Amino acid sequence: MNELPLIWLLPIATFVLVIVFALWSRKRTQDIRHTRTSEKSSLASDGPGPNPFGPDK
Numbered sequence: 001m002n003e004l005p006l007i008w009l010l011p012i013a014t015f016v017l018v019i020v021f022a023l024w025s026r027k028r029t030q031d032i033r034h035t036r037t038s039e040k041s042s043l044a045s046d047g048p049g050p051n052p053f054g055p056d057k
Contacts, residue, residue, distance in 0.1 A: 032038050
């Protein structure tokens with residue numbers, strides 16, 4: 001195994017890039033969550049949400 005075959009380079013590089021992107025995305029999401037001025041999600045809010053069939057739609 002003197003040289004790393006090119007066929008192994010693509011999956012290894014893809015795996016490393018996916019891990020780096022996941023870590024970067026996780027950090028960005030945590031930074032947004034810990035910002036006091038960030039808009040809160042209404043996905044799991046209690047009570048009625050906005051009316052998708054209301055007069056303004």
